[in-house]
Amino acid sequence: MKFIHTGDLHLDSPFQGLSNSFPEQLWDQVHQSTFLAWQRIVDLAIDQQVDFVVVVGDIFDREHHGVAAEDFFVKQCQRLDQHQIPVYLSYGNHDYQDVATDPLMLPGNVHVFDNKVETKHLQLADHRQVALTGFSYGSRWLEDDVALAYPSRENVDFHIGLLHGAIIQGTDNHYAPFQIEELVAKDYDYWALGHIHKHGIINQQPPIVYCGDPQGRHINEDGEHGCYLVEEENGRLVPHFHPVATITWQTVIVNLPADCVSLPAVRLVISKQLNQQLIGPELTIVRLVIKPRQRLNIDIDRLLDYLQHDSQDHQSICWWVMDIMVKQVTELPAIDKNDIQYWQKAATMVFNKDMIKKLMNDSKLQRYHFLADQVDQQMINQLQEQAEQLLGQRGVSDGDSSN
Ligand SMILES: [Mn+2]
Known part of the structure; x- marks a missing residue:
């Protein structure tokens, strides 16, 4: 037996955060990427x-999603229906809803989990029995220990949990x-998790697995x-990862050689490095981190313009x-060896999750608790x-002013 574990499709994600300089011809590609990822999974x-196929929540990016996103999702489910492939689906915190009033015109092969934990059953072609247990979010937040x-495991051949x-942290x-x-205590054969967008296996036996979002959004x-x-x-049920994203996000770090200080020289080194370091098979959107050996005095906005121009030199844009x-070399004022521990x-x-969250909650951002x-x-x-x-900069300028 085999199945696909996906979730966090976030169809019709708006891809905010890309600037106005983003090329027109790429916008379409970026906008289509969440749809294409789902199509490739199908x-x-x-x-x-x-x-x-198991889809563990956040099919749509927002609870009020567009008709086009709904339609696309349904059409792909129909394709699966034509091949007699059932879909087991739950809604997440992004597309929470009252399942009883779900307006989606889903084909008969799609089984939606109720707002309360429930178990659905499936008989495989070889007559073996599968139980799937899960639930759909009825509201944005769910603070109870739903687990x-x-x-506990039913008397079936395979029991799969969707969550x-x-x-807790x-x-x-x-x-x-x-x-x-x-x-683990439920004794299931596989836990299909959603919500965390980075894919990974958090427990080996039984496999407890986050599928991640099939298309990264920032x-x-x-x-x-x-x-x-x-x-x-x-x-045993063994998960194998299959990449489907068409857009890859990547941070590329470039260490500049000591003599590399002029704008043309920096531009050349970076262009070369970009072509060597990129991991995306199609389009890679890059955050560039430059690490110079000495203080770099070039116009960074101008460098960005040049690099964006360079990427459009190719027939199809791949980055x-x-x-x-x-990251300038002078990062911190010189600290005494004994003081470094302090x-x-x-x-x-200061720099921990609770403190940053507290700062955000205490600030004017409070309204936007989801941040x-x-x-x-x-x-x-x-x-x-x-x-x-x-x-570091303050340390340097303080030193300068005292001279
Ligand atoms: Mn999500």
Whole structure:
């Protein structure tokens, strides 16, 4: 038996954050990417003749999604229907709704999980029995330990759990918080998780797996994105990752050689490096991080213009630099060896998830509480780096003014 585990399709994602300079001819490609990712997953399902497809929440990016997104989703489900492939679907925190009044005209092969945890059953072609347990979000937040409502393993050949949620951590747990041990204790064969957009296996046996979003939507969703093809191997369910994203987000770090200080020289080094480091098979949108050996005195906006121009030299655009960060060599004022531990201690007290969230909640951003949920380690590291650079610059200028 084999099935596809996907979720977090975020169809019709608006891709905010790309600037006005983004080329017209790429907009269409970017806008289509979430749709294309879902289409490729359906292609894979048909090609592999899977027994069923599991979609674990956040099919749509917003609860009020466009008709075009609905239509596209339904049409792909119809393709699966034509190949007798059932779909087991739950709604997540982005597309939560009262399942009883779901307006979607879904074909008969699509089975939507109720707003309360329920178990659906499926008989495979070889008569073996599969149980699938899951639920759909009825509201944006779900703070209960929903895992408690999942039944223990039934007397079936395979029992699969669907859960759109996050592991309990800190104080803000709005998305069906759970602990790995709770899921393991159910004795299921596979846990298909959604919500976290980075794909990964968080427990080996049984596999507890985040499928990630099949198409990354911004620079913090970098790297490969796709779905899992889960196959039975020696009685166990083994997930295999399949990339499907057409747009790849990537941070590219370029260390400039010591003599590389002029704008044309920097431009040349970066263009070369970009062609060597890119990982995306189609279009890669790049955040460029430049690390010069000495203080760099060039016009960064101009450099960005040049690089964006360079990428359009090719017949088809395969990379696009969206922004540039320069990591100057002087990062911190010289700190005494004994003091560095105090600096590090202070940094961990300030730059942690709870503190950043508290700052955001105390500020004028309070209305936008969902922003606090977007805080991740990558963002915290960036904040710390930027603060260190600011402190470094302050240290230098203070020194200058005292001269
Ligand atoms: Mn999501």
